Amino acid sequence: MTGDPAVRGSGVIDDLVARGLVHDHTDLDALRARLDDGPTPTYCGFDPTADSLHIGNLQSIMLLRRFQDAGHPPIALVGGATGMIGDPSGRSDERQFLDAEVLDANRAAIANQLGRFLDFDGPAGAVVVDNRSWTEPVGVLEFLRDVGKHITIGTMMAKDSVKSRLERESGISFTEFSYMLLQANDFHVLHAERDCDLQVAGSDQWGNITAGIDLVRRRTGDVVHGLTAPLIVRADGTKFGKSEGENIWLDPARTSPYRLYQYFLNVADSDVEPLLLRLTTVPVAECRAIAEAHADAPERREGQRALARALTATVHGPDALEPIEEAAAVLFGDRPITDVAPATLELLASEVPSSTARRSDVLGADPLDLLAADGVALAKSKGEARRNPDGYSVNQVRLPARDGAPVGEQDLLHGRFLLLGRGKRNHHLITVGA
Incomplete structure (x- = not known):
């Protein structure tokens, strides 16, 4: 250094x-x-x-x-x-x-x-x-x-x-x-x-x-x-502090790298430039350029993305970025879940609602049963999912496209993961055991 x-x-x-x-x-x-x-x-x-x-x-x-x-x-x-x-x-x-x-x-x-x-x-x-x-x-x-x-x-x-x-x-x-x-x-x-x-x-x-x-x-x-x-403050003007409500901790056991990344991915447009300048080592001229480009197309949130990347790399190291961005692309973008590495699925298991299940309980099961199962509850009941099948998915594939097919070995990602979904924002990852 x-x-x-x-x-x-x-x-x-x-x-x-x-x-x-x-x-x-x-x-x-x-x-x-x-x-x-x-x-x-x-x-x-x-x-x-x-x-x-x-x-x-x-x-x-x-x-x-x-x-x-x-x-x-x-x-x-x-x-x-x-x-x-x-x-x-x-x-x-x-x-x-x-x-x-x-x-x-x-x-x-x-x-x-x-x-x-x-x-x-x-x-x-x-x-x-x-x-x-x-x-x-x-x-x-x-x-x-x-x-x-x-x-x-x-x-x-x-x-x-x-x-x-x-x-x-x-x-x-x-x-x-x-x-x-x-x-x-x-x-x-x-x-x-x-x-x-x-x-x-x-x-x-x-x-x-x-x-x-x-x-x-x-x-x-x-x-x-x-x-x-100047103090770093939240949107409501209160300072970050251990006893001042919910915090973003630097210890990954307290605040995961994924959650830290997501927090800064969602800051207000007006916070992008000052936080880049004050919390990262990105050169001043580059911070200004990022802010100017962001102002031209704020809906793309490229400024927040640059901030989240820089801060995650600063706090947790650059190696933390790839699985985080893969996981975010799966949940909120258009990245096919079938393309991601096991490390990304393991990260997802710690960041979205998840559960474990025996292999015999998953293979051959009707997806409707899994969606309404205790501990998953993406659907209130099997009947609710049946009435609106297009709102539910297995590994990002909507139920109508599956034609009622039960869960098979080919559905298990890397032989042990299954991602259930309701709409675009609600997910549940099942890790399948022996």
């Missing part, structure tokens, strides 16, 4: 601006000078409150990736200490506490996940750190003296993350109020021990970042930098 020579050093800032990835920042000229001066360790924090990151975190992961591609070593802080407290930013209620064992398991899973996006070798190799390693040994009095002394209550009260909670009836506990001090101390420790001069994050972290910048300045006299990007 060597990066594009055109965006080495401070060139990454121009790339971020072009991609719409700059929301708040300290002095950009001073930051450019620091980046041009040499490799600038850059840190971003991730909450280990689940065993996977989600699509809302992907922008921050890719921020680290972009700085790494420009020659600046990423520091991914997976916060075992701050994870015990819970960040109040952007929340209307207090987080539930997790014990150390759960947090450790989550942290290990996330560290492993980050290895899919960041390069941990080479001169700009990434590192994963846990702030519990330097927070736990510090006593309360020492922390109050060395950190609390330098941050005023007035400064903390002025932060949006605190003000918004104070305006609610639930308020904010002292525990969450102290979160800002812990994160500020993280920046100071990483600056002192790892020469970290830049923190990046989503825009909801700006108050915490500036608290860290102030603490470093007050304790050392050094100048460090901060930069945030």
Whole structure:
């Protein structure tokens, strides 16, 4: 992962601006000078409150990736200490506490996940750190003296993350109020021990970042930098988050590659260009060209297709694309199911309603019986399917074309799959056993 020579050093800032990835920042000229001066360790924090990151975190992961591609070593802080407290930013209620064992398991899973996006070798190799390693040994009095002394209550009260909670009836506990001090101390420790001069994050972290910048300045006299990007939000304006409703997870066991692909295949036309720019490594000029071509014929959804392909390849690797696109073409396009590989049918079995059946129960069976069977129920009854046979299919062949033929060995795809359908959108895949 060597990066594009055109965006080495401070060139990454121009790339971020072009991609719409700059929301708040300290002095950009001073930051450019620091980046041009040499490799600038850059840190971003991730909450280990689940065993996977989600699509809302992907922008921050890719921020680290972009700085790494420009020659600046990423520091991914997976916060075992701050994870015990819970960040109040952007929340209307207090987080539930997790014990150390759960947090450790989550942290290990996330560290492993980050290895899919960041390069941990080479001169700009990434590192994963846990702030519990330097927070736990510090006593309360020492922390109050060395950190609390330098941050005023007035400064903390002025932060949006605190003000918004104070305006609610639930308020904010002292525990969450102290979160800002812990994160500020993280920046100071990483600056002192790892020469970290830049923190990046989503825009909801700006108050915490500036608290860290102030603490470093007050304790050392050094100048460090901060930069945030606009949050990735859903169509209703809410941000993606582990506790903010249904999520698109980066772990394939939580959100399958097929489902991730389908999610981005169905985003609004207006989201295509910004998501391409902000979540992928597709060059800016190419993103613009895709968006322009899409605007000329939005009904073809080529922009969404390019976005879904790029994001699926980024998150799950390019090898995941072929079976996903084959499966989508079978379900929603005109790809004959008889042409697809067993891997595609296995993928379909995990994505559409499916069941297993004994060979003796399938071979020789009337398709009408299978369509109305318990566990399939594409037809309410055998009579319903008989009255409207053209609405039902076996392996994409409508029932009238079968002339009442029972299911035979020749119908089993790769000797073990049978796809039943009602209309264009309702399917059930039977996997036939011994």
